[in-house]
Amino acid sequence: MADVARLAGVSSQTVSRVSNGYAGVTDETRGQVLAAMKELGYRPNSAARALKRGEFRTIGIITFSLATTGNVRTLEAIATSAASEGYAVTLLPVAVPTQDEVRGAFSRLEELAVDAVIVIMEVHLLDAASLTLPPHVQVVVVDSDAGDTYTVVDTDQAGGSRAAVRHLLDLGHETVWHLAGPEGSFAAQRRTDAWRHTLTEAGRTPPPLVRGDWSAESGYRAGLELAAREECTAVFAANDQMALGLLRALHERGRGVPEDVSVIGFDDIAEAGSFLPPLTTVHQDFAEVGRQCVRAVLRKMRAAGPERGTTLVPTRLVTRASTAPPPAQRAGAKAAAADGRPDRGASGDGTAV
Amino acid sequence: MADVARLAGVSSQTVSRVSNGYAGVTDETRGQVLAAMKELGYRPNSAARALKRGEFRTIGIITFSLATTGNVRTLEAIATSAASEGYAVTLLPVAVPTQDEVRGAFSRLEELAVDAVIVIMEVHLLDAASLTLPPHVQVVVVDSDAGDTYTVVDTDQAGGSRAAVRHLLDLGHETVWHLAGPEGSFAAQRRTDAWRHTLTEAGRTPPPLVRGDWSAESGYRAGLELAAREECTAVFAANDQMALGLLRALHERGRGVPEDVSVIGFDDIAEAGSFLPPLTTVHQDFAEVGRQCVRAVLRKMRAAGPERGTTLVPTRLVTRASTAPPPAQRAGAKAAAADGRPDRGASGDGTAV
DNA sequence: TTCGCCGATGTTTGCGTAAACATCACGCTC
DNA sequence: GAGCGTGATGTTTACGCAAACATCGGCGAA
The missing domain is CATH 3.40.50.2300 (Response regulator)
Structure with a gap:
């Protein structure tokens, strides 16, 4: 970034402003910066960004199996939908659907770079009490009966x-x-x-x-x-x-x-x-289920309040x-x-x- | 981290050493640190870690469709295999399989936190010339004919x-x-x-x-x-x-x-x-294909040399x-x-x- | 006993970015 | 023409962590 700033003859802060689409930058300056970025092949470092901003723009997905069409199609819809909102999706496979494994997945998740989690699985393996999630990670569950504990999206x-x-x-x-x-x-x-x-x-x-x-x-x-x-x-x-x-x-x-x-x-x-x-x-x-999941999760992240309830998608x-x-x-x-x-x-x- | 260090009565560096399993730490000290971590619910911040270490421990997967069993099963195997190596997997769906879309996915990828990419798709949409990948992102392709440009893993x-x-x-x-x-x-x-x-x-x-x-x-x-x-x-x-x-x-x-x-x-x-x-x-x-993909990608990352060639998995x-x-x-x-x-x-x- | 070495731990530093604040030039008002 | 507001840009700082280096204490050899 410093190199770009030097080449464009501006400060690194201005480069940052350009790469984030901040308003108060002259067209001329912006042009120079963009040219410099291109010339140097500059790409913002997402780790540094995440560190600074405190969010990863990533949603984690915990799923037991991709053997059933439903899970796969839902996953696909979530990924697409998330992408269109500027979020990436990272996959957390749980090999064996035991309580321990699920807990394991959650704890791995804790050091993972995600802002929220969508769980696609039989939810009776989810024991709310045993899960310690990082404070600001929201959870949405698909295919479950956990409406009073989590936010749920499901087919009707x-x-x-x-x-x-x-x-x-x-x-x-x-x-x-x-x-x-x-x-x-x-x-x-x-x-x-x-x-x-x-x-x-x-x-x-x-x-x-x-x-x-x-x-x-x-x-x-x-x-x-x-x-x-x-x-x-x-x-x-x-x-x-x-x-x-x-x-x-x-x-x-x-x-x-x-x-x-x-x-x-x-x-x-x-x-x-x-x-x-x-x-x-x-x-x-399934596509609609996926979309609703992403919507719900983003809504929760923005509202920050622990929202509950169930969204049903008609058949x-x-x-x-x-x-x-x-x-x-x-x-x-x-x-x-x-x-x-x-x-x-x-x-x-x-x-x- | 500083809080943990204070509570355990050690320096933050020692906390870091414990959380990374570094050798030179007394069992006693380690115990105190672990206790403090637990008490405070400390979780290492992966963004900071990635920033410091220069790697994300994440593999990106570009795929066009999850409609075919093959892609899905391969994806599942990759995710499992990657998890066991301590890598996360993030999904990059490409909605429409046009050259432009694929290029778009790659460029989104460039600001994404991944160390390597595995492409699961018909590869004639991959135009090597038009892809500018971040310098250290390795690519492995499944299901393709691109052995002379990329590393390929495929079923025989x-x-x-x-x-x-x-x-x-x-x-x-x-x-x-x-x-x-x-x-x-x-x-x-x-x-x-x-x-x-x-x-x-x-x-x-x-x-x-x-x-x-x-x-x-x-x-x-x-x-x-x-x-x-x-x-x-x-x-x-x-x-x-x-x-x-x-x-x-x-x-x-x-x-x-x-x-x-x-x-x-x-x-x-x-x-x-x-x-x-x-x-x-x-x-x-498919499981084997997935495993081989992860192996190949990790090997490339470690060797750092642009390795080519094709791995065939028997049927x-x-x-x-x-x-x-x-x-x-x-x-x-x-x-x-x-x-x-x-x-x-x-x-x-x-x-x- | 003294010296030096080694293992355990502490201190400093910088990774790349963006928020917060500082500065500067310009144009306008009185 | 002095003062002030405004918009564009620069400077400082901290995010959380771990590498590099610094320190300290204990133990064995001479």
């Missing part, structure tokens, strides 16, 4: 699940089975609760819960079990991957989708429209070809058809959104 | 593709069709080249190339086209997502997999085992249920079956690309 899990169940009931199904996510997950919990509540509200009896772990493989195992139950005509899978495994199991067991069993997913991953058959599912707006039902009225309602002519080849496709093949 | 695309094609030829297929990735991608290019080369080497004639864009949807469109060709008995899809779409199209057109057509993918994404049928594919070791063929000998080789009974096959889909409705 309940609303989406309700829409999924209603869709199946409206098609005429007597009840809807649920392939739930893992026990520890709050998102899974929320979807399960909403499923049960919607059924009860409609006067139906919720069938026994079937549990998976988000993976396609677990969906397959659950599917083998469900395929054996004649009375099961509609399944709400808590995510698309499990729905994929479910489809495979049903197919293997000779249960047609959607003629015999309707399947609905959750997430609307990119591949959902290419499943066999294309999957009806609940679309999550959208995407109807494709994996749902239809139950076999009972399509008696007569349909019965014959079901016998030969499935008549799927006509309704949804190309309409994937 | 050629080896994996060769294995895929060989596998199909060994099963008895006369030739192998190829559903390629988008034109601009070097990874796609490599896979295509290896496919062609392996066929030629074996004295076979490569059929016309079919092109997709990595998405399942594009695989579906290509599949509709391929399904119409009786002579097509084996397809090598350049990634698993396209293979998924391909499976759906073949199924819809009544072409059985693997009885009529064998399909092999590339990547081995988590869901591949749950496709209908489970997909035979080439497994990429592994995963055999599942989507590949089998061609129909011709399984004559007799099979021929009859093929005969009775419903001829749906003959109404090629022009949607194929």
